[in-house]
Amino acid sequence: MNEAASPLGERLLSLIARLRIRAPSLRTLRTDLLRLEAPWQVVVMTALAGLCGTGIVAMLNSSAVVEGDADEVLWHGLMFVVLLLLYRGLQRGLLRRTAAAVEAALDRQRTAIAGKVLRLDLRRFETLPREQLQGGLARHYATISEAMVGILTGLQSLVLLVLTLGYLATLSVMAALLSLGVFFILIQAYLGKRAELAQRMRAAAAAESGLAGALAELLDGFKELRLDHRKRAAVLDAVDTQSTRSGMERAVTAGIFGDVIVFGNSMAYLMGGAVVFLLPILGSADNADLPRLVAVVLFLIGPMGATVGAAKQLATARFAINALKEFEALLDTLQPPEGPPPSLPPFRSLRADGLCYAHRPQGGDAAYRVGPVSFEVAAGEVVFVTGGNGSGKTTALRVAIGLYPPTAGRLLLNGTPVSDAVQEGDAYRELFGAVFADAYLFRHPHGLTDAQLPRLRRELEGFGIADKLPADPRDGFDPRTLSTGQRKRLALALALAEERPVLVLDEWAADQDPQSREAFYRVLLPRLRAEGKAVIAITHDDRYFDAADRRYHMEDGRMTEVPAA
Numbered sequence: 001m002n003e004a005a006s007p008l009g010e011r012l013l014s015l016i017a018r019l020r021i022r023a024p025s026l027r028t029l030r031t032d033l034l035r036l037e038a039p040w041q042v043v044v045m046t047a048l049a050g051l052c053g054t055g056i057v058a059m060l061n062s063s064a065v066v067e068g069d070a071d072e073v074l075w076h077g078l079m080f081v082v083l084l085l086l087y088r089g090l091q092r093g094l095l096r097r098t099a100a101a102v103e104a105a106l107d108r109q110r111t112a113i114a115g116k117v118l119r120l121d122l123r124r125f126e127t128l129p130r131e132q133l134q135g136g137l138a139r140h141y142a143t144i145s146e147a148m149v150g151i152l153t154g155l156q157s158l159v160l161l162v163l164t165l166g167y168l169a170t171l172s173v174m175a176a177l178l179s180l181g182v183f184f185i186l187i188q189a190y191l192g193k194r195a196e197l198a199q200r201m202r203a204a205a206a207a208e209s210g211l212a213g214a215l216a217e218l219l220d221g222f223k224e225l226r227l228d229h230r231k232r233a234a235v236l237d238a239v240d241t242q243s244t245r246s247g248m249e250r251a252v253t254a255g256i257f258g259d260v261i262v263f264g265n266s267m268a269y270l271m272g273g274a275v276v277f278l279l280p281i282l283g284s285a286d287n288a289d290l291p292r293l294v295a296v297v298l299f300l301i302g303p304m305g306a307t308v309g310a311a312k313q314l315a316t317a318r319f320a321i322n323a324l325k326e327f328e329a330l331l332d333t334l335q336p337p338e339g340p341p342p343s344l345p346p347f348r349s350l351r352a353d354g355l356c357y358a359h360r361p362q363g364g365d366a367a368y369r370v371g372p373v374s375f376e377v378a379a380g381e382v383v384f385v386t387g388g389n390g391s392g393k394t395t396a397l398r399v400a401i402g403l404y405p406p407t408a409g410r411l412l413l414n415g416t417p418v419s420d421a422v423q424e425g426d427a428y429r430e431l432f433g434a435v436f437a438d439a440y441l442f443r444h445p446h447g448l449t450d451a452q453l454p455r456l457r458r459e460l461e462g463f464g465i466a467d468k469l470p471a472d473p474r475d476g477f478d479p480r481t482l483s484t485g486q487r488k489r490l491a492l493a494l495a496l497a498e499e500r501p502v503l504v505l506d507e508w509a510a511d512q513d514p515q516s517r518e519a520f521y522r523v524l525l526p527r528l529r530a531e532g533k534a535v536i537a538i539t540h541d542d543r544y545f546d547a548a549d550r551r552y553h554m555e556d557g558r559m560t561e562v563p564a565a
């Protein structure tokens, strides 16, 4: 579609992000318009719609209608119908076109941000708060979409307001000046509340994040909560506290907006009052003109209300657009350098030589250190990594397979040191097929080629779970319909089907029944060895330590080689 190539949506979003309501002066108005680079199609259509709207008022209010000249009335009536149709067509076109363009821009923005999140390395990804990720990938877009129609209608109303004021000036300059004065008072009232509004919106966003955290506990811990009424009460209490806080913040924000809107409405009536009661005193209008002037002023009330009402949507959308911008800027600072994808020689061996790594919370001291870690594995070898809970096995392997960057030491591939650029590249990480202890299963066999599907089927049959998946796994499956052990089998079958030279397994057999565990150590591992795979397996199964060619033991983050059996 045309929209995809057009930057209209992006320009509208940028316009909204930068749109500031401030005390108007000709100088700021001019620089604003230049800086905003408002898309000309939208400007032209808005101006035309505004002209039509003003024309409608002029027709309704023409002296001919007031004086009852039949021919003129007919002519003005026809003009009225034409203008009304035009006005409706332009408004509809404008709303549809701009809404579609903004949605397309939001779609592109979300895809770009998701791409940037996916390029992050694991260490940096883990530093991003969950709420910020949810906002940057989902919540803010909905907020902007919902605010869009109100903002666009408000912008149209503002143009209509200005043009109708111009029309009013042709009837009575003093009446137009009085109305303009009232409008300025209204803008000043909004400006007086702006700082408080911004502060309240930030507080509401923080409260919303707290609520999202409490709700995540309610959903993720549902099973545990079903078993314990005290836990349920505690979680409900947390949800209630956060929900009340969030609701209060929103109510205060709505109250401030409400004040502005109510003030705006009364100001609009004040405009009518000023014209009726002040103009004759100021001697600027004949009493005969007053009904026409009042009619125009009353007509201004609608657009004025819509313009003031749009201020809330504008502030909300601006807040969300700026939050997205900040999130994207943060992602940009965390992006790894783009290097040419290095091609690697066929895998023969991998050696870790004194690798070290420190878990470091953002800006803080190292929370936990792993290292030095040294081990070796070659094609056709099985090595085990053993050690107590928290001794650093998982972390050590994450460093070795390129998920965490080492702070010291080096990796050697086929005896050649692996450069930082290679270690950070996809080609290095794609040497490894992995089943993590908390393996995540996608609903489709992403990444598997057609040629790899027959192997997947064979492995699924070998694990006795072929009937749990559709005949063609590309049709998708629901991992929740599998037991814990079956999920691990599916994860291993998928990893085997990928045919990567090194297989990394984190306590894979821990969830398996005794027969499957026996088959894993006595049948599968020898088969993989015979296929020429290198296998690195973390295990606590001391009964089967003899199934490895070598065993490395970890204690307090340090790794040493010990006899396999």
Ligand SMILES: Nc1ncnc2c1ncn2[C@@H]1O[C@H](COP(=O)(O)OP(=O)(O)OP(=O)(O)O)[C@@H](O)[C@H]1O
Residues within 6 Å of the ligand: 126, 359, 360, 367, 368, 387, 388, 389, 390, 391, 392, 393, 394, 395, 396
């Ligand atoms: N993201 C993190 N930030 C800070 N510390 C962490 C992080 N991940 C792990 N740790 C710490 O690193 C240490 C090693 O964890 P690791 O998961 O590597 O242990 P493990 O030997 O695999 O344990 P287990 O056998 O229980 O799986 C633990 O003390 C853990 O608290």
